[in-house]
Amino acid sequence: MLLQAHQLKKSFQSVDGPVPVLRGIDLSVxxxxxxxxxxxxxxxxxxxxxxLGGLDVVDSGTISLEGRDITGLDDTGRAALRRDTFGIIFQQFNLIPSLTVAANIAFQARLAGKASAEDLAHLADALGLTEQLNKYPEQLSGGQQQRVAIARALAVRPKLVLADEPTGNLDEDTAEQVLAQMLNLVADTGAALVMVTHSPTLANRMGRRLHLRQGQLA
Incomplete structure (x- = not known):
């Protein structure tokens, strides 16, 4: 078992009091x-x-990674997990405008001390970015920018990739292509992938599917 979550609960405050968002989530990956x-x-x-990615904390419940309880980690500990162990991909590409494509891909890996020219070249080739490495994000299409974000997440050789609507800003054909490339690369690295998506078509490409309804898994 790579990741296990038990009875995760989370509420957010509103003018009318706490609003429950997660109501006791049990999940294993x-x-x-x-x-x-x-x-x-x-x-x-x-x-x-x-x-799960350490970007927020729970009100109650536990999360363990390879048997290690990570629920109570402080900001520094959670940041270390995101740097060294997790690859996170967002709908908004979150690339650094002042860095080239090559530097964006290598950014997290350098922070983790895992930067490799060989890995960068392999990822760029697999994602069709070899000719774009010296360009800047603003010179790329949306699909190319998302491929850069995927390469950046995978360059650290993560154990777990967390993707939040990674193709939400792309047209259907480009989304299919990007997902196929991401799945192939994730399989190559042996990482696990948890992906949030609204698309039944993309969800069906995954090995398993869970549905959240009113803060509970079904």
Whole structure:
């Protein structure tokens, strides 16, 4: 078991008091597994993904990574996980405008001390970015920018990739191509992939699918 979450609960404050978003989530992810999280807007998908990735904290419940309890990590500890162990891909590409494509891809890997010219070249080739390495993000199409974001997440050789609507800003054909490339690369690295998506078509490409409804998994 790579990741295990038990009875995760999370509420957000409103003028009328706390609003429950996650109502006791139990979730497990095996090494190398691909899992789709689906659900209506506001069902808690992104909140759950952000909590698993250390971008947010739970009100109660536990999360363990390879048997190690990571629930109580402080900001520094969670940042280290995101740097060294997790690859996170967002709908908004979050590339650094002042860096070239090559530098963007290598950015997280350099922070983790895992930068490799060989890995960068392999990722760029697999994602069709070899001719774009010296360009800047603003010179790329949306599909190319998302491929850069995927390469950046995978350059660190993560154990777990967390993707929040990674193709949400792309047209259907480009989304299919990007997902296929991402799945191939994730399989090559042996990483697990948890992906939030609204698309039944993309969800069906994953090995397993769970649906969030009113803060609970079905």
């Amino acid at each position: 095996d090494a190398g597994e691909t899992l789709a999280l689906t659900g209506e807007s506001g069902s808690g998908k992104s909140t759950l993904l952000h909590i």
